[in-house]
Amino acid sequence: MACQRVRDIRERQKSGNIQIRVLRKWILKGKKEELCYQFCDVHGDCIEATADAKHIEYFNSMIQLQSCYRVSGYICVGPRSYMATVDHPASLIIGQKAKFDRIEANDIPTSYFNFATYDTLKTRIRNLSVLSDYIGRVEKNGLRPTSTGKTLLKTLLRDEMEQEIEITFWPDKLHLIGDDVVPGDVVAISSAKVTEYNGHIQLESTHLTTAVKNPDMLQAVEHVQRLRALPAMQDIARNEPTVTLLDLEIISQQKVQSSRNFTCEATITRINDNRAWYYVLCSKCSNKLYQEHDNGNIVFVCKDDENIVPNFRYCVNATITDATASAEAVFFNESIKTMLNINCEDMVTNYGQLTNPNKVPEILESITNTPRMLHLTLKNDGQIAVNDVTNLAESSDIQSTGTASRTSTITPLTPIPVPNISKRQLLQTPDAGTEKRQRRA
C-alpha cells in the first residue's frame, strides 16, 4: 500500500497510511480533555493528531514518543483551532480503529520547526489558532523581576532580515534558556504566541514552547549560518530615543499605557539603602527564596523545591542625575554587572551581608559619580528600570557610526549645581554621612 505524504492530507479525505515519527505529545485541557500528538514524516512535514484523553492509558501503551509507526485507520478533519503547533489545513482524529505498526525509520527527523518570518508573525498578533516557531540571534538575554514578584526572562533576538523581536519566557519556561545563553548564540523557539506591545511585535512562551540553543537540526542549519554572518550588535545603533531626565519626567506624566525604552546620559549620585540591593531566586522555580538557620549558618530554602541553588540578582535602587533633573531608578542585574564586572553572588559573598541586604558594600558605591549611558525602561507606573549601561567611551564609538543625534559624548555632562559634585564631597555631605552611620548602626 502506497504511503501518503503528511503535507497532502486534507479534511474528509479517506484514510490512507502514513509513516511518521511521534515528535510531541501533550494534553489539551478544555471542555473535553484531548490527547494531542505531533507526527512528522520523512519529508519533515508535520500534522497534529488528537485522541480522547479518557483513553490515555490505551494510547500510551500503543504510541511512544520518538518512535516511528505506519499509521492507518485515522480520520482526516480540519485543523485544531486553538494553539495548533503546526500550520496545516488538516489534522487527524485517532480512535480505537487507528492502527499503529512500529517501523524503523532513522531518516525521519527527530524535531520540527517551521520558522515564521517577521511578516508572518504580523498576521498572527493575538491570534491563538496557530502558534509560531521563530529563530534569531541573541542580542540580549536577562531576567526581569515583575512588580508582582515573578521573574521573567526576556531575550532579544535579531532575525535574518535584521528585525529585532523580544521573547518573554514566563516563569514555567525560565529553564529553557539559561544565563549561559549569550549574545551571538542562535536560539530556535517553538510554539510561541505573538502579541503586540507599544507598536512592536513580541513573542511570549506558552506551555508548549520549547527552545534550542545553537540548533544543529537540518531545518535550522542554513538559518544558523546566515544569522552568524550578521554584523555585530555594536555596529548597529540601538533604536532607543536619547532623552534627558527632565524629558523622562514629562513623558511619565503623559500616562501612556505601556513601558518604553530610552537612552539617557546620567550619573548615579546616591545608592538608596532603604531597599535591598539584591534578591535571591530559586534555581528550579525562580520564586523568591527564604533564609533558614542551619547549625549557625544561613541557608536559602524554597517553599516548593529541595536541592536548590540560590540565584543572586542585583536590584540596586539609586538616584540618578543629569544637568536637567534627578530621578529614582532601579538598576537590574546586567547593568550592575557591566559596571563592576563582578556577579551578584560574589558581591554578596565577599562584601555583602546576608542578614542585612540593605547594607550597601563600599565597592558597590564605586558605581556613583561617573556619567554613563543608561539604557532604561520607563514603566507605565513611572518607574525607571535600568537594564544595561555603556561607558561613554564605548557609546561614543557606537555613535561615531553617525546614527545618534548627540555629537559629543566625551565631555562629561555637568551634574546639576548642588554642592556634592565630586566623589569626596559626596561622601562628606551631611546627608551621605548620616546614611552611612545608619547603615552601620
Ligand SMILES: [Zn+2]
Ligand atoms: Zn523553587
